[in-house]
Amino acid sequence: MAVATATKSTGNRIARPRRNGLERQGRLAFWLLLPAFLAVFGVIVYPMFRTLLISLFEVKSAVATVTPFVGLDNYIQALSSSGFWSAMGRTLYFTLMSTSIELVVGLVIAWLLNARIRGRWLLRAIVVLPWALPTIVNAAMWKGIYNAQYGALNGLLSQVGLIDQYQTWLSDPFTALNFLIVADAWKTTPLVAFFLLAGLTAIPHELYEAARVDRAGWFRTFRSVTLPLLAPSIALVLVLRTVEAVKVFDIVYAMTRGGPANGTQTISYYTYVTAFSEQNYGLGSAISYLIVIVIIALSALYLRLLRRSEMSLL
Amino acid sequence: MNTNRAVRRSTAAVAAVASLVLTVTGCSVTGVTAGEGSAGDGTGTVNALFMKQAGYTEEDYAAIIEDFEAEHPDITVEPTFVSYEALHDKIVTSAPSGSYDVVLIDVIWPAEFASKGIIADLTDRFPAEWEDEMLPGVLPTAEYQDRYYGVPNGPATKFFYFNRDMVAAVGASEADLETWDGVLDVARRIKADGLSEYPIAWSWAQAEALICDYAQLLGAFGGEFTDDDGKLIINDEAGVAALEWMMATLEEGLSNPASTTFLEDDVSKAMAQGQTAFGLNWDSTLRDLQDPTISSISAGVLPTPVGPSGERPGVNGAMAYSIGANSKNQDAAWEFISYLTSREVQEQYIGAGLPNWTDSYSDEELVATNPEIFAVAEDAYDASIVRPAVPNYSSVSQIIQVELQRALLGEKSAQQALDDAVAAANESLEG
Known part of the structure; x- marks a missing residue:
């Protein structure tokens, strides 16, 4: 690493006279970026470093003075606890279901919004509304919709005669998890739709015309023109949404607080409970890093799949 | 290219300095230590953390604070309210910075908070006569290993x-x-x-x-x-x-x-x-x-x-007022807690909760203000079931x-x- 840097800088030093303007520009850019960098350092880099450090120690109080070094014990403890694995399992289910729903529904919405219809701008504005809601408001709203006593869902289903008495939607652990997924998907589908819409509008119209000339059907056009050209947008949205879904915390906190019977306790919520409710900061930090590893692995997988699909198209 | 190099070099420099700072100050892995609190000079702002649920309402607290500030012109009380479910974690996460001078704690937390250095030991401030004047069932609400870590906020069940x-x-x-x-x-x-x-x-x-x-x-x-x-x-x-x-x-x-x-x-x-x-x-x-x-x-x-x-x-669902261990204004905080839990104030807000003080229960005029609760209180506080008092x-x-x-x-x-x-x-x- 050091050798490479040295060689590079030597190379640059020779080129300096010609690139003096650029050098000055670079310096200016550095000073302009410095405040942002310091902010990022303060709220991301430093906490990440501190968390890594804490994950190697036994820290049982926010104001602990005795913090013995335990090496990788916290990681081993996390990986050997059943609570960790069941929370991870629930999180992966949440991620898989919510991103699938968002992708499919988002694609349909994007496709509809891309159609040349009158009042398209109004439709686009309406579709973005759920995304504009703060998660906490969204959670409170869905909590109201699912309410067992006066919820809109119970009202609707009983009025159309699908249920004869009000149901307690959030009292069964697995059902509650699924209802949480619906609430989350409702809010984030617009984001996915807009990403895909941007991708759709970027597809040159000539390609569709060419497809028409070749008498390609709707499905064939979608498979051979739309999907491949949309692939980068899909990959981007998948990575984004997967990372977000694995980290899901706020909607759980606001709607179910992990209950009933831990049925909606996702890995981030489990981390929070471990670190703050149970005051086991070392273990909580270790779990945070394990989450990071999962997220990096998933993202790498997506990107590799994308690259392979791009290669196969060439 | 040069831009990149300049940025990369400067980044490396900043990162190196930061690591150095961290290493030098990092004698504690969490970056904070207990015992940073101090008595203060008995004036200034007291930040208080309460809950919005059972007991005193936000309006009750606002009225109490107004009266307290009128009596103590040098002290200002800034209340913050969270739901009961968020209270524990809020106390814990704010402990290092000492943001709250007064915190409302539940009867199940003194062992945890005291043993982990989150709340201050108030035994030396606790007047000896209170031990005789408070209901025997209420007195130990915030007691841990024979030390007092808070002043009870009346019995609750x-x-x-x-x-x-x-x-x-x-x-x-x-x-x-x-x-x-x-x-x-x-x-x-x-x-x-x-x-x-x-x-x-x-x-x-x-x-x-x-x-x-x-x-x-x-x-x-x-x-x-x-x-x-x-x-x-x-x-x-x-x-x-x-x-x-x-x-x-x-x-x-x-x-x-x-x-x-x-x-x-x-x-x-x-x-x-x-x-x-x-x-x-x-x-x-x-x-x-x-x-x-x-x-x-x-x-x-x-x-x-x-x-x-x-x-x-x-x-036993009593609660108590404690002082954050890292609070820098503990004298003023104690002044406020003493006022908040005084017989006069507790009797004034009798609809929100019963008093700490044994004499209140034989005050016929007071009992007449909330007869239904006083009638059942006697039975209920006679025997109570306690949740494990463990850290x-x-x-x-x-x-x-x-x-x-x-x-x-x-x-x-x-x-x-x-x-x-x-x-x-x-x-x-x-x-």
């Missing part, structure tokens, strides 16, 4: 609330609600008459509220949380019987199935809207149920019903909450759930 009209409509009386068997009998009649689909509501969500309801039933069935050695024993006969009883009321449709998603506030709302006839709830609930802007029913209150053991211990109570409680819910949701038998809870909790107690 869950009482039995009922809808007078529904009970009268099925020809029952208060006497029929003396025992849990009697309650179930009246509930059956209310259900049969179609007055309420589910006559009893409980706060059985995955939260501390579930432990409080269970505690009271555990007591009614003659059980205890721990044995003399501090080991959890809720999987014994009484503990299992109490949980089986809870499950049976759900199965029979007497308890609202939504109870497993309810907190105390939901129970109070279900009662206020006339959807349910019975519910256990804290002392200040009567104030809400009798407030015509909130409640449409005529509510009555009784001590918690007697169970098969012939006993009716209420769960890792939060972990133990989480374990019990989840296992109780697994049984209530039909995933496990009562015996199995409690066996699992005891095994996991005792492991946590040792660890």
